Amino acid sequence: MKKKIGIVDILQIQSAVVIYSLSTVAANLASKHDFLSWKYILFFGLEFFILGVYAIVWQQMIKKFQLSIAYANKALTLMWSMLWNFVIFSQGITPWKVVGVVLVVIGVMVMNLSGEEEKENDK
Structure with a gap:
């Protein structure tokens, strides 16, 4: 059983x-130069390096969190x-961009709260 999610x-x-979001920065910077x-x-290459670091860090995160909670938080990349x-x-x-991001943040909060309720119901 996973522990309670703290700050x-x-x-x-x-x-x-x-x-993960920094990989989009590297990709954008690459796109501004000749192929x-x-x-x-x-x-x-920086983008691939960032994605490699992210893959290692992400593997550690999915050990700590329920997969649904981890993927809901990944949406904050926006x-x-x-x-x-x-x-x-x-x-x-x-x-409109702010409204879209706020909706995503609310969705993440709902997913995180529902994950906490499921843990409490399992006890």
Whole structure:
């Protein structure tokens, strides 16, 4: 049986999600250069490296969390990607993007709460 989800656990799984979202940054940076140029290869290689680190971290997270809870939190990649696009690429944040991310965050919260209720009912 898995333990109760605490703030440290949430920070750990979000760190995995942040790592995953950084792969989209590397992919975006690669796309701004000519195909097979050294900068393209550099950023494309960085993307693969980030995904490798993410795979290792993610394996540890799914040992700690129910799979449904882990995948629900993975949806927050949208929020992190929107943030990176704003900070790094100066792309705007529209009200509709915010509404979409808020809906995802609410869904994640509902999934996490339902996971806690299931644990309590199992006892």
